[in-house]
Amino acid sequence: xxxxxxxxxxxxxxxxxxATMNCSYKTSINNLQWYxxxxxxGLVHLILxxxxxxxxxxxxxRVTLDTSKKSSSLLITASRAADxxxxxxxxxxxxxxxxxxxAGTTVTVRA
Amino acid sequence: xxxxxxxxxxxxxxxxxxxxxxCVPISNHLYFYWYRQILGQKVEFLVSFYNNEISEKSEIFDxxxxxxxxxxSNFTLKIRSTKLEDSAMYFCATRGDFNQPQHFGDGTRLSIx
Numbered sequence: 001x002x003x004x005x006x007x008x009x010x011x012x013x014x015x016x017x018x019a020t021m022n023c024s025y026k027t028s029i030n031n032l033q034w035y036x037x038x039x040x041x042g043l044v045h046l047i048l049x050x051x052x053x054x055x056x057x058x059x060x061x062r063v064t065l066d067t068s069k070k071s072s073s074l075l076i077t078a079s080r081a082a083d084x085x086x087x088x089x090x091x092x093x094x095x096x097x098x099x100x101x102x103a104g105t106t107v108t109v110r111a
Numbered sequence: 112x113x114x115x116x117x118x119x120x121x122x123x124x125x126x127x128x129x130x131x132x133x134c135v136p137i138s139n140h141l142y143f144y145w146y147r148q149i150l151g152q153k154v155e156f157l158v159s160f161y162n163n164e165i166s167e168k169s170e171i172f173d174x175x176x177x178x179x180x181x182x183x184s185n186f187t188l189k190i191r192s193t194k195l196e197d198s199a200m201y202f203c204a205t206r207g208d209f210n211q212p213q214h215f216g217d218g219t220r221l222s223i224x
Binding site: 030031033035041042043044045048050088090094096097098099100101102103104 | 142144146152153154155156159161166167169202204209210211212213214215216217218
C-alpha cells in the first residue's frame with residue numbers, strides 16, 4: 001500500500017507568506033519524517049515526529065501529526081526564496097526497515 | 112555535521128555493463144539503505160542492510176542487484192547487467208538508532224545508454 005501522499009502537488013507563494021503542505025498515510029507508523037530536496041540534489045532531513053508526538057517545531061518549520069486521521073502537515077512560516085524546493089514526507093514503521101516516500105510537494109517562493 | 116558521501120556523482124554506462132555505486136556512511140551508524148529516484152518520480156526503497164546482511168528488499172531489487180560492505184566502511188550497490196530503465200538517481204542513506212532520522216547522501220546520477 002502507498003504511504004505518505006502529499007498535497008498539494010505544487011504550491012507557489014510570495015516571499016514572506018506561509019506555506020502549508022499535507023501528508024496522508026494508510027498504516028500505523030513509528031515516526032514520520034519530512035525532507036527537502038533542491039533540484040538535482042539529495043534529500044535533506046528537516047524534522048522527525050514520533051507517533052506519540054502531536055507537534056514539533058524547528059526554526060521556521062512546524063510539523064503536526066494526527067495519528068487518528070493518519071495525516072501530518074508541514075508549515076513553513078515567513079518563506080524565503082531559498083525555501084524553493086520539493087518537500088517529501090516519509091513514514092517509518094516498526095515491522096519493516098524502510099522509509100516510504102510520497103510524491104512530494106513542489107514549493108516555489110517568488111521574490 | 113557528519114555526512115553520507117556517495118561516489119561517483121554521475122556515472123554513464125553502456126547497457127549490459129556492470130556498475131558499482133559507493134557510499135561512505137556516517138561512522139557510528141548501523142543501518143544502511145539504498146533508494147532510487149527516477150526523474151520526476153517519487154523516491155523508491157531498494158534495500159536495507161544491517162549487521163552485514165540484507166534486512167529487507169523491494170521488488171525492484173532483483174537478482175541483478177547486490178549490496179555489500181567489503182571493507183567494513185564503504186557500502187556498495189552493484190548492478191550486474193544494467194538496463195535502460197535503471198537510469199535514475201541512487202541515494203544511500205544511513206541511520207543510527209531506531210527512532211533516528213535517515214541521513215541521505217547527495218546521490219549518484221546513473222545514466223544508461
